[in-house]
Amino acid sequence: MAHAIGLTPADLEEVGREDAAAVLVEMRGPEFETEVRETKSGRAFFTVPPGLPDEDRQAIVRWAEDMARHLDERRKGD
Numbered sequence: 001m002a003h004a005i006g007l008t009p010a011d012l013e014e015v016g017r018e019d020a021a022a023v024l025v026e027m028r029g030p031e032f033e034t035e036v037r038e039t040k041s042g043r044a045f046f047t048v049p050p051g052l053p054d055e056d057r058q059a060i061v062r063w064a065e066d067m068a069r070h071l072d073e074r075r076k077g078d
Contacts, residue, residue: 003027006045008034037061044068 002012002024009021028034028047035046035057044064048057 003034006034006036006043008036037064 002020007024009024012018012021012024033048033050035048037044037046044061046057046060046064048060
């Protein structure tokens with residue numbers, strides 16, 4: 001559930017759930033980071049390799065905003 005809602009292992013550790021944090025790291029693998037960003041359409045969750053340049057992270061955020069906007073427009077059209 002933590003993965004589904006975008007929590008990070010650090011989030012879980014902050015609330016005393018080191019056991020769940022360890023499971024989350026094991027599920028995702030330690031070589032990736034989860035980042036949560038607020039976009040114009042809501043929250044977006046990204047699992048990215050560590051050390052990804054900020055320019056690339058920003059491109060992912062723009063892509064997510066575009067996708068969310070597209071999905072919102074489709075929902076309104078239904």
